Structures are given as structure tokens and as C-alpha cells.
Amino acid sequence: MIPYKLKVAFRFFTRARSFTMLNIAGLVIGITLFTLISLLLNYEFSFDGFHPNRNKILQVCEHDLKSGEFYAHTGLPLPLTLKSDFPEVKYVTGVWKMLYEESKIKYQNVEYSGFTGASVDPDFFNIFNYRVILGDIRSALQTPDNIAVSKSLSHKIFGSENPIGKTLSLNQYNFTVSQLYDDLPENSSVKFDILFSDKLREIIIPDYKVAWWNGGIKTYVMLQDNFPIEDFNKNLKGIPNKYYPDFLKGRSTFFTLPFAKAHSNTSILNSDPPAVSTTYLLLLGSIAFIILLIACANYVNLTLARAFKLNVDAGIRRIVGAGSQDIISIQLLYAFLSISAALIISVPVSQLCLPLFEKLAERPLAGQMDNVNVWLLTLGASAVVALISGFIPGKIFSKVNLAKIIKSKGTFILTYKEAHNGLLIFQFALTIALITSQFFILKQISFMKNADLGFDNSNLLSVNLGNIEAGYEEKYVKSKLYKEKLESAGLQFGLATGTITENIPGYYYQNSFTVNPVDAVVDECLVTSTAVDENFSRVFEVNVVHGRFFSEDFGNDRQAFIINETALKKFGWKDIESKFLKLSHEGDVLPVIGVMKDIHIATLKQPISPMIYRYGQHNNFPAFLTFRVEPDHTVNALAFMKKEWTTLFPGAPFDYLMVKETYFKNYEEEQRLSKIVGIFAMLAITLSLFGLMGLILFYAESRTKEIGIRKVNGARIGQVMAMLNIEFFKWIAIAFVIACPIAWYAMHKWLQNFAYKTELNWWVFASAGIVVAAVALLTVSWQSWRAATRNPVEALRYE
């Protein structure tokens, strides 16, 4: 029986070619998308999965007690301290990233970049799964000038030569390659091209053994077997008191995080590579699922669109002796064949689409292509699609009224219209929900980009002063010199006034302090602190609401504070008339001389926090020099700035950034999401239109006679079209009603990520509905036009 059925199914394939092609095309789209999303999900979920110890590894994180934030980076002395003073720690390693993609390394006077590197402890190789190809694990990184390199780096720089013993230089240091290891999978959080010795730390930061304030190292440990993690966590809490210098005490403490789960923990700041939220992955997963459902519905719709014919076939089979299960099995077999064909086609199609998708998702996914899990998942999902897609029409056809078949020649015999409409409505409801979501995501992005930030962020150009090599005092003098040089000669290049600041909005504000306001409703308050010079308010165009801004004319402004409106409100002050403030960890009670308008220093995802401005050299000041340039002069201004920079600071790299671009970089995740949802919404609507097309074909066919009679009796083409279109319009209206609450709920949830959010206006829902209805009606009209213009004589000739 099976060979016969296979034969029959193949016949259907080859005889009903256009139908089969449309059907398979829909499935290919569905399966390809599913595969691509599976690749991404597999990439994220198998992150760091290849380390055999992954479930025993703990990452030690820092908890900032003042701000309440969690950080991936810990104080530099932590690994060392754990190694020497904590017997329960079996292995520990610090991972201190020292080489960044943009850093340049030199080999035989040729510069290379694009590599990363970190200084690690000897235990590193006991904890993580690095496969050594050449060199000895134990002795490799014994001296500070020894390094281990990855296979791909070795290949890029040394070609096929043996890398061992070769010398690479970075800045003024020379390093000798003593070990070669195999590359790690892309989805690894400890993937580096160069590993430096832990001995190097002391050379770079001589007091690194006590520099707890320098928090740039990630720390990983493995405990002695069976040592309880809770006990270790308790012991970690004792570190600040025992080891911290006095001024750091009470600021932070430590806790551990299972390494295997670190990648999905978005509450830890500064994770590198950035953690990915499980919500985002779930969202992607559900999109994959929705696309599959739509592909299923599409297949069933297209099959039922031919019900007129298939029904007769099924009826005849029944009459010559086929049971219901025979009818169902034919449809199942047909569905399985279609899906198999679609699967085979979708493999090269996914490969073709992969680079595009990688760009979209911003993840290197090519390595996932040969992952068995992905394909097993795709295969399994396809099998489920085939089962559903084959069973539904099969079941419907098997229930056909046999008596009606006998007489039928061109008459409509399908009786399962409702189930059919249900599928179309379902398909369109999902499509409308996706499109509505896309509209809201775009609306939120545009809202964030166009929001009034409290300052004007256009045409602001900032130079990174961090590259000036000088001591603390000297650095400010040099920066000021550079600034004055630019101001004095810069007018012709569109540069007027520059301002030196510790931070720029949209970029990381590293300093948060507790302050004690005097005569306030609160005793203490955590504020973001930033240091600025006297021109900040002018260049960034931030208004002073009360009092005055810092000025050189008052000799003692360094001993004064300016606060923002939020802080004013928080302190419960009406004005700043004889108001005073004290930093709780240092200094005196100082006067507040002004209140600045609130500005969004962080993104609109976070609420505005209370802030204090300080004048001149405090903390990391000076870090940036910012000018507002005339848009037409940007290129000239940059050239001029660079020229002056090179004369003043030969050898120091000239780094600059546009404040607006930097600010918008914070919205990359949202933009990525909008791109993904956008593409999926497009595909969803394409698939839905396929199904709709099949359905209108079938629908018009089934009403051929009726249309003929109406036309003979004087109905105009427009009236016939309206009659057919109104039916579909009704379905889409129902789909819209179902889609709205789904989209509303999803977007309501999503918008909770933002402190400042766009409104869920009714008109956005409406416009998504209108867009879908318009495209759908266009598709329908095309067919109903054909049906309405057909010669009625032809339609009525039957019977």
C-alpha cells in the first residue's frame, strides 16, 4: 500500500505543479526562519557550554552597596587574595582584559588589530577548557613577557610558521609566544586571542596587590569538592572588612554567580560579551513558533483552497473503498513529502540568508550551522508541521458527503467553511499582532531619539582626553592648553567655545556618591556625580533654573555644588537660598549655588537620577573636551583638532566621538529588535497573503454559479466584487479584534523596560489593521475582479 500511496503522492506533486510550488514556497520560508532563529537560540543557550567544568565554575561579582548595582568586574587583588587566603578555593583565576579589538600589536614592523587578550592566572587552564596545541601548560606563562596565542591569530600573523619563540610587541612591551592553543567556539565568554601572564599585572600597576579600588578584573573560581557555595558566599562577605583600605570600606561586597548562567544574567553590569536577556530569547522563540504556526495555517488554507477538487477525489476514493484513515494518510503523506522538499530546499536557503541574519542578530552564527541540535529541532518542528498540515485537511475531506459527490459537476461541496475561516483569522490575527508590535517598537525608538533630553545633543563633538599621558594635575593643564589653542584659532573651522568635562551624556557615568543635604526631608541620598568646567552649561545648552552656574570669577567654586531639579525635589527644597550639602565620605559641608535643568545623562530607559555637578578637578576630570561644531564644518574642524592634538601630544592616539551617535548607540538593542520583528512581520504577511490568495480562489470558484445568476439579473461588476470582498473584510476585522489585546499585552510588557515610554495610542493599532486590511483587500480584489468579469453564460452552462 505504501508504494502505491507514494506513487500517488508524487503524481500529485508533478501534476498540480503551481499549487505544489506555492505550498512549498510557503513552507520553505517558514522552515528557513525557524532554522535561523534556532541557530541564534542555540548560540545563546549553549553559551560557554563546551567547558566540562561549567557547572562547577563560579563567577565572583561585586555588589555596589551604594548604588545597589551588580558588576562583573572585581577589584584587582581579588584573585590573588582568594588563592592565598581561602583554602576552600581549589582553582581561581582573574581575567583582566588588556588587549582590545582596536589595539594594535606589531610583528616585524607590521601592525595588526582586531584581537583581544587578557592576563590570566595559572589556574585558568584548570578551570576552562583550552586545548593546547604547542607548548607546555604549566610553564608557558611563568614570566611576564611570555604569552600564549590562539591558532587563528597565529595563522593571521605568522602564516604557516611555527609561532613558538616569535616576538610580538604591544605599546612599548615585547612578548614571546610560548604556547599555541586551539580557538574557542564563538559563543564563549572567555575567548581571547592572546593570554598574558598574571605576572604582567605588577608591571602595569605596581600596587596591584592592594589596589582594590581598581576594579577591572573578572574573577572565576572552582571550590574544593563538596564545599557548600553558601559558605563560600558568606566568607566572601568578610573580604571588605579584612582587606579594603578604610576609605573603601562599606562600599561594596562580593557574591558568586554560577558561571553557566552568567550569560543570561542581565542584572550584572559590564558583562563582556554583553549578557542577553532571556526575555529577548523567549520573544525570538515565540516568533519562530508563530512563523511555524502561520506556515501550518498557510499550508492548510492552500490545501483547502483546492478542496473543491480534492473533496471529489476523496469522495471517489471513499466510494471505491477507501476508509477515513486512507484519506487522512494520503493527505499526511502529501504533507510529509511537501515538507521534506521544503526542508531540502531550506538548507541552502538558510545558508544563503545566514550572513544577512548574522548582521541582523549581531551574532556570529556560522559555527552553529553544523550543530546537530539545530537540525534535530528543525526536523522535529517540520514533522509536527507536517502532522498538523496533513491531518486537518485529511480529516475534513474524509467527512465529505458522499451522496453529493455523485451528482457534482462544478458544484460547491465543501461543508467545513468554519474551520477554514478560523485558520485564516488565526493567521491574520498573528500577522496583525506582529505588525502592531513593530509599529510600537518603531514608535518607541523614535520617541527616544526625538525626546527632549534637556540639552541639545546635535553637532557635539567630543575628544577623549584620556589618551593624554600625564599625571593628575598636569593632565588638566595640558587639556586646558589644548582647549585654548582650539578656541583661539578655531573660529574659521566652526569651533567656538569648548568645555572640559568628566562625562558626556549617553556615556557611562561612573561616580555615584551618598550625600547628606542640610535642612532636607532626607538625611542622605545617592546621587550621580560629575565634574564640569565653567563652559558646560553654555556648550551643552543646559539651562540654570535657580542660582548661577560655575564661574571663574568666583575664586572658590571648587568648594561648591550645583544640583539638578530631581535632586532639589528629592531633598524637598523649595529654593537654594542658603542650602548646603556634604559628601558623606569626604570633605566639608559646602554651599549649593545653582540648580540645573534635568537632563537625560542615561537613556530614556532609566529615570533621571538626582545629580550633583562639581567644578573642575574631581574624580576622573578631565576626560572629554567637547565643542559644538557647525554641521558644514565638521570635517575641517576634525582635521584641525587632530593636527593640534598631534603637535601637542605626539604619539598619543586622537579619539573622538559624536555625542548624538554615542547617545543613540544605547538604543542598539531596540533597533536590532525592530529590525528582526520588522522582517518577520513582512514574512508573516507574505505567508498570510499566500493563504488568502488560495482561499479567495476557492471562494470565488465555489460561488461561480451565484455570481453568474446575479450578473444575468443585472448585478454590476463592482457590486459582485463588493459582495466577495465584504466577506474577507469581515474575517480580517475579526482577526484585528483578536490581535489587538495580544499586541497590547506584549507591548505593555515590553514598554516596562523603559522609564519614559511612548503611549499605546489606539491609532497605532488602527493603522496596523488598516495596512493589513488594505494589502489583503488588494489581493482579494484581484481575484474577485476575475470572478466578477467572467462570462455568466460559462458559469451557468453546467447542469
Added chain:
Amino acid sequence: MITLKNIYKYYDSKFQRNFILKDIDLDVAEGEFISVMGPSGAGKSTLLNIIGLLDDPSEGEYYFLEKPVHNLKEKQKTEYHRSHIGFIFQAYHLIEELNVYENIETPLVYRGIKAKERQAIVADMLDRFNMVAKSDLFPQQLSGGQQQLVGIARAIAGKPKLLLADEPTGNLHSDQGRVIMDLLKKLNHDGMTIIQVTHNGEFAKYANRIIRIEDGVIRS
């Protein structure tokens, strides 16, 4: 072979009951060839459908080969279709995607006949109906008469006891019709019980008994 006792078929609409068949009594012996005639809407096809187990009577009893079949389940009906009853249709109803050979083969597959045996039966049918050369053609490539020949071959390939024909010549020229009727006559001569519905007085006479139905009642 067939006994119908007080068969009624009706549809209930809002205010009244519409009768299609009223109190039909009919006996058909094995080997008979019966023509059912009557005006449009008289109930001929409904009677045929009830006899062919495609439709259920609203009331009454139906015995097929001495067994009551008026209360059969779907599955049991399928068994009868497999082994006892063959159909031919006015619109031929061949499966368009299958060629002549495969169309004839279809009922044999559902009867669970092995591939080798199927091959022999289909070959025999093609031979009998002079269609060997057309075995690989698809329905659309055949004339109406040829399609109906395939329809008959398909109907009798499974060696049913009863052949039901609903206007088998309705879509054919009279010459082609005659060929079909001669064939039915011959099948009847070989022992097949046949019931046909027809409008055509000439073709009705091929049968050895003519039943006339008017308004759901057998008149003669």
C-alpha cells in the same frame, strides 16, 4: 439480493417535511438489470444513493444480501464499498492526477490486494476494454466515452456483486452511449447485477426491468 421495505427519505425544514422518497418497497434479485426512470427531482438518484450506501434512509429497512444495512457504521459501509458495490458516474469522476492504469488500480489497493495480483487484474481490464495503449494517459487526454470506459473498468475491477450507474451516458453522444450500454449489457449477461438511473428511453430498454418514479413514489 436487495430488499427495500417502507423506505422514506425526507428533509425537515422550518414548517414542513419535504419528502424525497415515500414508502418505497423494492426487491432486486441477483443478476437483474434495472433502469430507474422518472422526471427530474423525482428521487431517482436518492434511491440509488441509498441502495449504494452513500446516503441513509430517514425511515425503513434495507437488506443487502439478506443482511440489514440500514444502520451501518461508516467503517462497515466502507467494507461494503470495498467488496460488493461498484459505481459509475455521469461526470466519470476519474482522479485527474492519476493515469488510466492507476485509476483502475485504486479500488484494488483499498481492497488490500497485493501489487502483483493488482497488476494482473488491471492488465486484464485494460485488455478487455481495449485500452492497453492508453494505460499511461491521464483523464484529460481521453474522450468522454473513453473516460467512462475507464470509470466502468475501475468500478468492476474489484469484482463487485452490484454495479450502480447514475446517468452513465448523460454526458456522452448517443454513439458513445450505445457502446457503454452494450458493455453494461454484456456485464449483466456475465452475471453482474446492475441498477442504472437514466433519462434516455432507448438506453433504459437495455435493462430487463424498468422502474418509474414520480414524486418519490414508485409508479410501476
